[in-house]
Amino acid sequence: MPDALVNETPLLVPPTLGDQTFRQLSGLLISGQIAPGERLSIREIAEAFGVSMTPVREAVSRLAAPGALEVSRNRAATVPVMNVQKFRDITRVRIEIEGFAAALAAENRTAEDLKAIEAAERAFRDLSSTRPQDVSNAVQRNQQLHFEIYAAAHSPTLLEIVQALWLRVGPVLNLDLRENPDRLESGIATLCHADALDAIRDRNPDAARAAIARDIDAAARFIERQNKLPS
Structure with missing residues (x-):
């Protein structure tokens, strides 16, 4: 050979x-x-x-x-304990990086990508509307939806960066969601996810970026209001 x-x-x-x-x-x-x-x-x-x-x-x-x-x-x-300053810093970075990934997804997604995102969005929405809340399952569905979106950007390097960010913030972000079903009941995540899906379907990168940014920011503000992060 x-x-x-x-x-x-x-x-x-x-x-x-x-x-x-x-x-x-x-x-x-x-x-x-x-x-x-x-x-x-x-x-x-x-x-x-x-x-x-x-x-x-x-x-x-x-x-x-x-x-x-x-x-x-x-x-x-x-597992590191994240204080308020670190949490705010990583939230700012997530908004930029994950917003960029959503924008790329709107530009680069395939028909198969869109089907996967639609299925993940529908699964999260259905869980959010059920009572009592299946919070543990909702955490998994939320994570799946976000990563279906980011995978649709078709940038392995960008996906690695996003995964590294979630490794650091996941223990705070998703533990809070498990303990506070009010985050689900507010419906903000469901609305942001629907907006992101519409933007990706319409190949509108600016709207996709904005929807994911709102989702991340709303979750971060909710967590800060719980006053559980050390100063």
């Missing part, structure tokens, strides 16, 4: 246990199932995931790099 062909052929490397553990632990952080300030036991995570402690340590190290976890000298891992 010619060397040029060998060099151009992508290598299909299967995910390692470390990769799988990283994705599982990332999912727990993004979905707010691990609270800010919570200490993570490497041994307990390994037992829960059915792996040895080595891939867990690898995953924890990878999550510490972007600040999603803090690792002390004794290798204990803790």
Whole structure:
């Protein structure tokens, strides 16, 4: 086989246990199932995931790099506690980055992307209108909708940045949603999601950016009003 062909052929490397553990632990952080300030036991995570402690340590190290976890000298891992200043800062960045991703989605989305976004928006809307609130499921549907939108931007680099932001803010954002169903009952998220969907359907990047920005800002303001973030 010619060397040029060998060099151009992508290598299909299967995910390692470390990769799988990283994705599982990332999912727990993004979905707010691990609270800010919570200490993570490497041994307990390994037992829960059915792996040895080595891939867990690898995953924890990878999550510490972007600040999603803090690792002390004794290798204990803790979810960082985000104060008001850090929360406001990351909210400003999210509005710019995720708004840009929504704008790109409006420009670049395919028919299949639109179907996926429509399905995710409908699933969240249906859950928001039911009583009593299925908050845990709503958290997952909200996350799914946002990432369907961002995936439609067709920018892997941008999606990685968004994921890094959610790793840091997820424990605050989604834990609050689980504890405060009033955020769902207000209907603001549902309206913003509907506006974002309409804008993406109409290929209107400015309206898509504005809708996602309103959604992020409204959620952040609600969380700040709870006065649970340290100053």
